[in-house]
Amino acid sequence: MTLTMTRDAATRGGGSPRPHRPLITKRNIPYLLILPALLGFVSFKAYPILAALYISLTSGAGAARTFVGLDNYVRLVNDPLFWTALWNTALILVVQVPIMLLLALVLALGLNSPLLRLRGLWRLGVFMPSLTGLVAYGVMFSVILSKDSGLLNWVLGFFGVDAIDWLGSPFWARIAIVIALTWHYTGYNAVIYLAGLQSIPKELYEAAMVDGAGAVRRFWSITVPQLRPILLLTVVLSTIGTLQLFDEPFVITGGGPDNSTLTISLYLYENGFRYFDFGYAAAIAYALTLIVAGFGLLQLKLTGGKK
Amino acid sequence: MKGWALTFVLAAVFALCVGPFYWLAMAATHANSEIFAETPKFYPGDQLGANTAKLEESIGLVHVLGNTLFVAIVQTSIAIVVALLAGYAFAKFEFRGRNAFFVLLLSTLVIPGGVTIIPIFEMMNDLDLIDSFPALILPNLTVPFGIFLMRQSLLAIPDELLDAARVDGAGELRVLWRVVVPVMRPVLAALGVFLFLGAWNDFLWPLIALRTPEMYTLPVALATLQGLARTDFGQVMVGTAISSLPMMVLFLVLQKQFISGLLAGATKG
Numbered sequence: 001m002t003l004t005m006t007r008d009a010a011t012r013g014g015g016s017p018r019p020h021r022p023l024i025t026k027r028n029i030p031y032l033l034i035l036p037a038l039l040g041f042v043s044f045k046a047y048p049i050l051a052a053l054y055i056s057l058t059s060g061a062g063a064a065r066t067f068v069g070l071d072n073y074v075r076l077v078n079d080p081l082f083w084t085a086l087w088n089t090a091l092i093l094v095v096q097v098p099i100m101l102l103l104a105l106v107l108a109l110g111l112n113s114p115l116l117r118l119r120g121l122w123r124l125g126v127f128m129p130s131l132t133g134l135v136a137y138g139v140m141f142s143v144i145l146s147k148d149s150g151l152l153n154w155v156l157g158f159f160g161v162d163a164i165d166w167l168g169s170p171f172w173a174r175i176a177i178v179i180a181l182t183w184h185y186t187g188y189n190a191v192i193y194l195a196g197l198q199s200i201p202k203e204l205y206e207a208a209m210v211d212g213a214g215a216v217r218r219f220w221s222i223t224v225p226q227l228r229p230i231l232l233l234t235v236v237l238s239t240i241g242t243l244q245l246f247d248e249p250f251v252i253t254g255g256g257p258d259n260s261t262l263t264i265s266l267y268l269y270e271n272g273f274r275y276f277d278f279g280y281a282a283a284i285a286y287a288l289t290l291i292v293a294g295f296g297l298l299q300l301k302l303t304g305g306k307k
Numbered sequence: 308m309k310g311w312a313l314t315f316v317l318a319a320v321f322a323l324c325v326g327p328f329y330w331l332a333m334a335a336t337h338a339n340s341e342i343f344a345e346t347p348k349f350y351p352g353d354q355l356g357a358n359t360a361k362l363e364e365s366i367g368l369v370h371v372l373g374n375t376l377f378v379a380i381v382q383t384s385i386a387i388v389v390a391l392l393a394g395y396a397f398a399k400f401e402f403r404g405r406n407a408f409f410v411l412l413l414s415t416l417v418i419p420g421g422v423t424i425i426p427i428f429e430m431m432n433d434l435d436l437i438d439s440f441p442a443l444i445l446p447n448l449t450v451p452f453g454i455f456l457m458r459q460s461l462l463a464i465p466d467e468l469l470d471a472a473r474v475d476g477a478g479e480l481r482v483l484w485r486v487v488v489p490v491m492r493p494v495l496a497a498l499g500v501f502l503f504l505g506a507w508n509d510f511l512w513p514l515i516a517l518r519t520p521e522m523y524t525l526p527v528a529l530a531t532l533q534g535l536a537r538t539d540f541g542q543v544m545v546g547t548a549i550s551s552l553p554m555m556v557l558f559l560v561l562q563k564q565f566i567s568g569l570l571a572g573a574t575k576g
Contacts, residue, residue, distance in 0.1 A: 029396075029400065029479045030396040030400035030401070030402035030405075031396075031402060033392040033393060033395055033396035033400070034392070034393050034396045034397075034402070034408070036388075036389045036392060036393070036448070036449075037389050037390070037392065037393035037412075037449050037454060038393075038408070039449075040389060040445075040448045040449025041408075041411075041412060041415075041449050041451075043430075043445075044423065044427060044445065044446040044447075044448075044449065045412075045415045045423065045449065045451075046411070046415075047426065047430075048422070048423035048424075048425075048426035048427050048430070049415070049418060049422055049423060049426075051426035051429075052422045052423065052425060052426050055425060055426065061429070107317075107320065110313055110316065110317055111317065113310075113313055115309055115310035115313055115314075116310065116313050116314055116317065117310060117311075117314045118314065121321070122317040122318070122320070122321050124558075124559075124562065125320075125321035125324045125325045126320060126321065126324050127558075128324055128325055128328065128555075128558070129324050129327075131504065131554045131555075131558055132508075132551065132554070133504075133507065133508025133510070133526060133550060133551070133554070134508060134510040134511075134526065135508075135510055135525075135526040135529050135530050135533075135547065135550065136331075136508075136547045136550050136551045138530075138533075139529070139533055139543055139544070139547045140327050140330075140331055140547065142533075143334070143342070143540065144327060144330070146343075148343075149342075149343040149344060149347075151326075151327070151330055151347045154346065154347055183323070183324070183327075187324055240417060244419045244420070244421070246421075246511075265419065265421055268421045269421070269511075272421075272424070272425055273515055278425050278429075281421075281425055282422075282425055284421075285419060285421045285422040285425070286422065288419050288421065288422075289418055289419055289422055292417060292418075292419060293417060296417055
């Protein structure tokens with residue numbers, strides 16, 4: 001109806017200044033613009049987040065779903081595998097994130113040095129690993145880490161290191177995950193730091209040089225404070241990301257051996273899509289959300305408070 | 308002198324980062340037995356054609372590539388438009404619920420993906436969409452990060468520019484198309500690249516949502532192939548190299564957009 005009227009008006013009213021009321025007006029346009037995003041948000045974010053909370057309070061699926069209250073959460077607290085997953089995740093977090101961010105900072109300082117030749121090429125190379133997709137990553141690492149014919153053991157052989165059973169021992173499997181994570185994300189963080197370094201006004205350094213400050217002094221008094229917001233951001237992002245660690249253990253170690261690389265997200269996936277225990281998986285998901293939110297708030301409080 | 312030492316160190320780091328990709332490309336040209344020989348192969352072999360033919364036979368490479376491209380292109384195109392429209396509304400219009408919706412949208416960024424995946428799976432199951440492309444595409448059309456990125460960039464466009472076009476009698480859609488889109492082209496390209504690669508590499512959700520090999524996307528097809536006993540790694544390596552190729556090409560061609568997109572996400576947060 002509206003459509004035909006509009007079309008009529010359009011064909012008739014070449015000269016008249018206001019042939020019809022336009023469908024899109026200044027008043028309703030923001031709502032029209034936001035509508036697609038709102039539909040997607042409600043259907044695939046808001047609703048599932050609330051539904052998952054309900055599912056976490058139930059057992060069974062479909063018609064057989066029954067409300068069980070907090071049973072899943074009680075089970076979670078008493079589940080040794082959940083604690084193993086939590087411990088593994090925490091261990092990887094505490095070891096990997098500081099190493100990676102430190103390396104990234106050193107790398108960024110190197111990339112930013114005026115003495116460096118071919119900067120663009122090196123920057124391109126270090127960024128590349130962060131673009132690797134999950135499957136490519138997994139296939140590459142599972143072969144690179146293989147004990148008898150892997151690239152890594154071959155390289156280490158030159159330094160007199162005996163072949164390491166990367167994926168067969170609980171200790172080395174964790175180290176393998178740390179290596180893989182560091183390979184994957186160090187360049188990404190370095191490129192972020194590099195941009196931060198490049199946005200520090202040169203005058204600050206020039207003034208400090210005039211005042212006779214050495215390189216170390218300039219680093220601690222200018223670079224670190226200026227870079228602080230970005231350093232903070234990467235710490236928060238890496239922490240949140242590592243708490244949700246899934247890709248690396250899923251494709252490289254499968255959580256093993258002996259559950260030594262089982263992470264919270266991997267345990268969630270196994271319960272949800274291997275055992276189809278949706279209620280329990282949803283409870284794990286909510287526990288993880290609480291942990292992530294808690295860590296995020298804590299870090300913001302600790303570091304933001306000082307400023 | 309110092310410059311050379313530094314350059315040498317960075318070249319070594321470069322080798323660590325890029326070496327695995329080079330090794331992958333070389334492995335794709337060797338037969339299974341050679342890949343697992345004691346010394347890694349650093350030179351090209353002559354099995355690329357044979358490996359590719361085997362891959363076509365085992366997973367239907369061409370068909371699977373078609374699926375992956377279709378899903379990635381449709382999903383990226385729609386998601387960009389959704390993000391642009393919403394970002395425009397957030398940046399340039401006053402409307403009821405604006406701030407509340409924006410905060411809600413951003414707060415979902417910290418919610419682990421594992422939370423939504425079970426209800427979405429059940430929803431797709433109820434809608435009978437499991438094992439279909441809509442099941443892959445629909446959940447990924449509203450991208451909070453993309454909307455955030457669009458809003459931040461649109462805030463930088465002066466209102467006078469838009470008002471000038473309006474005074475000239477341009478309708479709202481025309482303003483958007485003729486004034487906003489041209490200015491936003493670099494940011495749109497950056498977001499497009501990110502979304503495309505995300506869709507191209509997406510694995511977990513397609514693995515859960517797809518059932519029949521005819522519907523598989525490349526990562527899912529490769530993962531099932533790798534999971535088989537007595538996997539022939541020659542063909543897996545070809546598939547892996549092919550799946551990494553778009554990312555390499557896009558990154559080499561659009562390096563600036565990549566990094567600016569990355570930084571827009573990181574530094575304005």
